Amino acid sequence: MEFCEECLKNEFIKESIAVQSEKIGDCNICGSDNVRIIDIGHLHELLTPILDLYIVNPDGKKIIELLRDDWLLFKNIDNDRLLELLRNAKYGDNNLEWNYVPLVEQQDVLDWSSFKKELKHNNRFFPKSFPNHDELASLMSYLSFVIEARNQTFYRARIIKSGDEIYAPENMGAPPPELASHGRANPFGISYLYVASTENTAVSEVRPHNGERLAIARFNNLNSLKLVDLRNPRQTLVPFRYSEDSLKNIYKGLALLETLGVELTKPVSQDKAPLEYLSSQYLCEFIKSQQYDGVIYKSSLGDSDNYAIFNESHLECHEVIKVKVSETKITHVAC
Structure with a gap:
């Protein structure tokens, strides 16, 4: 599966795709035409260091919430598109349904x-x-x-x-x-x-x-x-x-x-x-x-x-x- 530079409306990801991909095509995820596209594995590589900060805990939050609340990522992307991208980036339904908490505590203000x-x-x-x-x-x-x-x-x-x-x-x-x-x-x-x-x-x-x-x-x-x-x-x-x-x-x-x-x-x-x-x-x-x-x-x-x-x-x-x-x-x- 491939996604494009317009899918997540994130400047860093867009620039990263521009550097690492020479393939131009139509995106099946967001519907953009004639855009630079790259294998979904690239998204997995970008997100893994961030998601490794969290561990499963029933008292926590969903991964999507943590990405948006802690890092202000993907706030303008609807849940369906983001879930589809995360599922295909090897995170699966189970991982997306579980709740998570951070591995490290934030310094107390x-x-x-x-x-x-x-x-x-x-x-x-x-x-x-x-x-x-x-x-x-x-x-x-x-x-x-x-x-x-x-x-x-x-x-x-x-x-x-x-x-x-x-x-x-x-x-x-x-x-x-x-x-x-x-x-x-x-x-x-x-x-x-x-x-x-x-x-x-x-x-x-x-x-x-x-x-x-x-x-x-x-x-x-x-x-x-x-x-x-x-x-x-x-x-x-x-x-x-x-x-x-x-x-x-x-x-x-x-x-x-x-x-x-x-x-x-x-x-x-x-x-x-x-x-x-x-x-x-x-x-x-x-x-x-x-x-x-x-x-x-x-x-x-x-x-x-x-x-x-x-x-x-x-x-x-x-x-x-x-x-x-x-x-x-x-x-x-x-x-």
């Missing part, structure tokens, strides 16, 4: 909660409950990616406080250390450059009022940037890329990685910020100690992403424009 509490109220500089350094460094390496030099534009906004004079490019970077207040990623007195991936997100981050005038700086990265991506670890970590041993380590730390991403994203009121930011600051200082240039995380105010760049000299401001805020929107939910 309560460990992170204990660390936050210790950092805020007991031990500011030498916390004993911080996750194991080697294990955390290993997890960060899976989320590492590089933006090549001059390959992306970044944005930073500042409110123009008086008059109409726009800020000069040299005044749109990070504040000097003596003026650096505590931030989501930086400790007090340590200056990071916060930038966004879009103009709208950069504007949202300064919380302007209607009618206010802002300066928006556009930056390019002079050097390649090695960053840690904390936006969506389950989506970023494509399990087909890793060996079984690596997958065990990744699975163990998945819940913790998601928690770290939330730490950098969640809204924090200004009166609580000095304490609430301590854990995310500690995390970013640890990431910096591992020779990364910064982190990327979701914006809690805008519709895109934010970057905390540890050394502002990696970016160069090449343009500053002036804009006027025409509309702000605020919504609310019960809490």
Whole structure:
């Protein structure tokens, strides 16, 4: 039996088939015509390291649920097609009917909660409950990616406080250390450059009022940037890329990685910020100690992403424009 590059709507599998198959034909599984097809054994090879993470247990979940919940795989594929592919990939009806649980336990996110509490109220500089350094460094390496030099534009906004004079490019970077207040990623007195991936997100981050005038700086990265991506670890970590041993380590730390991403994203009121930011600051200082240039995380105010760049000299401001805020929107939910 053969399946095609369109069957599972997964970019990694599509690219893998493109590399390993030279056969073009019609797919009997999804009905696609004139597509690249490959023997179903290829799917077996891709899935086996993932499925070997689980063992049969009546209190567990079906294989399909685990693939979707733990690894965000095949969420847009209907059950009938996925079941047909798995049956023919040597997993059989019995294997698909049984329930499974993971072989390894995920690191308890309560460990992170204990660390936050210790950092805020007991031990500011030498916390004993911080996750194991080697294990955390290993997890960060899976989320590492590089933006090549001059390959992306970044944005930073500042409110123009008086008059109409726009800020000069040299005044749109990070504040000097003596003026650096505590931030989501930086400790007090340590200056990071916060930038966004879009103009709208950069504007949202300064919380302007209607009618206010802002300066928006556009930056390019002079050097390649090695960053840690904390936006969506389950989506970023494509399990087909890793060996079984690596997958065990990744699975163990998945819940913790998601928690770290939330730490950098969640809204924090200004009166609580000095304490609430301590854990995310500690995390970013640890990431910096591992020779990364910064982190990327979701914006809690805008519709895109934010970057905390540890050394502002990696970016160069090449343009500053002036804009006027025409509309702000605020919504609310019960809490």
